[in-house]
Amino acid sequence: MKFLKILEKRKSIREYKSKKLSDSHFDLIDSLSNNLPNAVKNQGLEVNIFKDGSIISEKLDGIIGYHGIMIKAPHYLLIFGDENEVAYKMTGYLGEWLVLKLTKEDIGTCWIDVGANDRLIKEKLNLVSHKSVLGIIALGYPKSDARVSSIYAENDDKLISENRKGYPNTDIEYKDNIVSRRKPIEDIVFLSKWGNKITAEELDTRNYDEVFYYMRLAPSWTNRQPWKFILDGTKIILYIESSEQENNNYELIESGIAMLYFEVAMHGQGIPGYWNLEKLEDEKKYGAPDNYYYIGYYTF
Numbered sequence: 001m002k003f004l005k006i007l008e009k010r011k012s013i014r015e016y017k018s019k020k021l022s023d024s025h026f027d028l029i030d031s032l033s034n035n036l037p038n039a040v041k042n043q044g045l046e047v048n049i050f051k052d053g054s055i056i057s058e059k060l061d062g063i064i065g066y067h068g069i070m071i072k073a074p075h076y077l078l079i080f081g082d083e084n085e086v087a088y089k090m091t092g093y094l095g096e097w098l099v100l101k102l103t104k105e106d107i108g109t110c111w112i113d114v115g116a117n118d119r120l121i122k123e124k125l126n127l128v129s130h131k132s133v134l135g136i137i138a139l140g141y142p143k144s145d146a147r148v149s150s151i152y153a154e155n156d157d158k159l160i161s162e163n164r165k166g167y168p169n170t171d172i173e174y175k176d177n178i179v180s181r182r183k184p185i186e187d188i189v190f191l192s193k194w195g196n197k198i199t200a201e202e203l204d205t206r207n208y209d210e211v212f213y214y215m216r217l218a219p220s221w222t223n224r225q226p227w228k229f230i231l232d233g234t235k236i237i238l239y240i241e242s243s244e245q246e247n248n249n250y251e252l253i254e255s256g257i258a259m260l261y262f263e264v265a266m267h268g269q270g271i272p273g274y275w276n277l278e279k280l281e282d283e284k285k286y287g288a289p290d291n292y293y294y295i296g297y298y299t300f
């Protein structure tokens with residue numbers, strides 16, 4: 001299966017069989033963890049698999065996950081690194097690269113919201129490391145009848161009251177759907193300037209229609225889909241919406257995930273190129289509103 005097609009296959013899995021992964025799947029995870037993609041090499045990130053997931057799910061229940069609802073899985077991947085913006089972005093890129101490689105093998109995964117709980121996580125799990133826990137991903141073989149948001153069934157009341165308080169939880173409406181909804185392409189791509197919508201024909205002539213079809217399948221925190229792209233010649237500029245919450249680590253993780261999806265989609269269409277996270281001197285000319293911030297640009 002082409003890597004591009006895996007973007008279509010992936011979805012967050014929240015219910016797992018209790019069966020452990022096969023030895024060959026553990027070997028695959030070891031080999032992936034030791035052969036990281038170029039973009040994340042030399043970023044000081046480490047991937048660790050925790051084979052006995054019951055310890056993690058018990059000790060971190062009530063601490064991580066939406067509203068402290070832990071996703072119970074037979075195993076977990078933890079990504080360790082230094083706490084800085086680039087490391088969080090690259091955690092998103094690396095974690096999602098692993099997710100896609102595992103999806104190819106029919107292994108289910110789900111990112112878990114870690115929040116600002118690094119110290120507590122290390123304390124609860126008795127981990128001695130000078131690095132921080134930047135990302136956690138649940139994994140295992142999916143229950144065949146697992147629905148996208150069935151985790152919420154027994155917690156609906158709590159979530160509805162949280163929603164009334166304005167807590168952004170879009171998942172609640174996906175209960176009966178197998179795939180979470182996505183925003184239309186015209187809402188996420190602008191031509192040359194913020195707000196300048198691109199027509200289907202313009203996207204098609206640039207060969208970008210399929211690129212964004214695949215890109216928008218990227219997972220995001222509560223499915224908020226915080227990304228916007230501006231097409232400017234051979235540069236494609238990525239912005240992420242600020243959720244204005246105190247802890248914005250997940251926004252940086254989402255930006256790394258978006259970078260990976262975009263890159264895989266571009267390469268899959270035969271358009272080469274790479275991401276550049278440097279500042280753009282004339283970035284203000286695009287006119288992004290204050291609640292969006294610049295992440296980087298893709299160029300070819």
Ligand SMILES: Cc1cc2nc3c(=O)[nH]c(=O)nc-3n(C[C@H](O)[C@H](O)[C@H](O)COP(=O)(O)O)c2cc1C
Nearest residue numbers: 011012065066111112113180219220221222223250
């Ligand atoms: C950074 C991040 C954190 C997430 N945290 C959680 C979580 O704590 N609990 C959960 O059920 N899903 C979590 N998710 C999964 C999203 O809810 C999911 O990606 C989104 O609803 C879209 O659905 P899909 O992944 O099936 O396409 C997280 C996703 C991301 C990217």
